[in-house]
Amino acid sequence: MTPAERRRAILDLLEAKGEASVEELARIFRVSQVTIRADLADLEARGLVQRVYGGAVPVRKVLFNPSFEEKQRHRMGVKRAIARKALEVIREGDAVLLDAGSTTLVLARMLKDRFSKLFVLTNSVPVALELQGSGHEVLVLGGSMRHHSLALIGPATVRTLSWYRADKAFLGATGVDARGYSTPNPLEAETKRAMLEAAGKAYVLADSSKLGQPTLARFAALQEAVLITDAEADPRAIAALRQAGAEVWVADLALTDSEHPWVSTASRAEKGGET
Numbered sequence: 001m002t003p004a005e006r007r008r009a010i011l012d013l014l015e016a017k018g019e020a021s022v023e024e025l026a027r028i029f030r031v032s033q034v035t036i037r038a039d040l041a042d043l044e045a046r047g048l049v050q051r052v053y054g055g056a057v058p059v060r061k062v063l064f065n066p067s068f069e070e071k072q073r074h075r076m077g078v079k080r081a082i083a084r085k086a087l088e089v090i091r092e093g094d095a096v097l098l099d100a101g102s103t104t105l106v107l108a109r110m111l112k113d114r115f116s117k118l119f120v121l122t123n124s125v126p127v128a129l130e131l132q133g134s135g136h137e138v139l140v141l142g143g144s145m146r147h148h149s150l151a152l153i154g155p156a157t158v159r160t161l162s163w164y165r166a167d168k169a170f171l172g173a174t175g176v177d178a179r180g181y182s183t184p185n186p187l188e189a190e191t192k193r194a195m196l197e198a199a200g201k202a203y204v205l206a207d208s209s210k211l212g213q214p215t216l217a218r219f220a221a222l223q224e225a226v227l228i229t230d231a232e233a234d235p236r237a238i239a240a241l242r243q244a245g246a247e248v249w250v251a252d253l254a255l256t257d258s259e260h261p262w263v264s265t266a267s268r269a270e271k272g273g274e275t
Contacts, residue, residue, distance in 0.1 A: 006031070007039050011048055014058040021055035052214060076106075077253065078207045078230045083107040085228050085251040086170055086203055087114060094167045097195050100124035100151030101172030103205040111136065121166060121198075123152040123191060139164075146188065153191040161194040169199030171225065173206045175215035178244040180222050181206075182215040189217035196220055208233035211241065222246035 001009070006029055013028070014020055022040070026033045040056045043049040049056045083106040090096060092115055098104045100123055108127045111118060112134045122128055123141040131138045143157030171192050175182040181204050183189050196202045202225035211233055223245045229238070231253045238248050 001029070003039070007043055010036075010039055011043060011058065014049060014056060019052070019055055019057045024055070050216070078232065078251075079103045079106045081230050081251040081253045082205050082207060082228050083110055085249055086205060087111075089168060089201075089203065090115065090118070091167075093117060093119075095119040095121070095165070097166040097169035097171075097199050098122040098124060098127050099169070099171040099192060099195060100127070100146075100149050101205070103207070104170055104172055105130060107170060107205070119166075121161075121164060123157055123195075125150040125152070143191070144187075146185070149188075151188065151191075153185070153187045157191045158194040161191075161198045164198055166199045167201070169195045169202045171195060171202060171204050171220075173204050173210060173219075175213045176204070176206050176210050176227065176229075176241070177212055177214045178222070178240065179214060180218045181220045181225065181227075182218045184215045184217065186217040189219040192219040196224060202226070203228055208237075211237040 009029070010020075010025060013025070022033050022036050025036045025039075029036070040049060040051050044051050044056070049058055079102060082103055086107050087110055090111070096118055098108055098120055104122075104124065105126050108120075108122075108124075108130045111120070112131065116135055117137075119137045119139070120127075120131055121139045121141060122131075123143060125140075125145065128138055128140045141152055141157045141160045143152035143160075144154040145152055171181070172183075173181040173192075174184055181192075183192060196219070202220070204220070204225045204227050206227060206229055208230050211229065222241060226247045226249060227241065228249045228251060230251045233250065238250065242248055
């Protein structure tokens with residue numbers, strides 16, 4: 001097998017498996033680890049893989065970010081549990097920053113039932129539309145819109161954020177690992193960073209599938225925000241994040257909206273519950 005053929009085979013294997021270690025690749029292709037590292041360096045230089053500690057992942061895995069519609073359909077029960085947990089720290093009259101994302105959109109829907117007057121700053125077009133007519137003050141941050149996520153990002157968004165101070169920020173993340181919180185898009189990472197810096201306290205809403213999955217652009221260290229995830233998370237993954245300095249809150253998946261103390265009598269009646 002020529003070096004070019006081996007590198008093509010390494011790329012095929014990484015795309016099939018999602019990741020592989022240098023040791024594993026050396027064993028499979030019967031070459032030294034030094035040779036594999038050279039192969040990975042070449043693939044990384046061509047933008048085909050990203051090297052991580054001890055191995056590599058395909059760029060397709062690092063950069064892929066599902067469409068907003070796909071995210072909305074995925075793991076909705078988990079997103080609701082995480083949003084319910086986030087509600088516990090919000091108080092009437094707070095100024096809150098809501099990042100773009102499917103879980104923050106679920107949180108926005110819950111804000112309408114729970115609070116009568118909040119000041120909401122958001123870079124999410126769906127969140128802004130959701131809160132339309134809710135009675136909350138809504139400020140939509142300017143910027144360039146990402147087509148797939150309907151998020152407003154970039155220098156204009158960051159500049160606008162520098163003018164405001166919020167009580168709490170609720171951010172999404174595509175990846176959470178020992179290095180911190182990350183997202184596939186560097187401009188999106190800059191916007192999330194500006195949101196974090198504009199808030200007195202930051203919370204990252206990330207379901208358990210995001211844990212241990214680094215993506216391209218880091219926007220915060222673990223210690224800079226509280227992580228709210230769900231009870232399906234591997235206890236070992238949570239323990240590792242806590243060991244690395246994260247404060248982790250785990251949302252109870254068993255608790256339904258009708259059982260939650262903040263749900264009003266009127267809301268229960270609308271859902272066919274108690275009156």
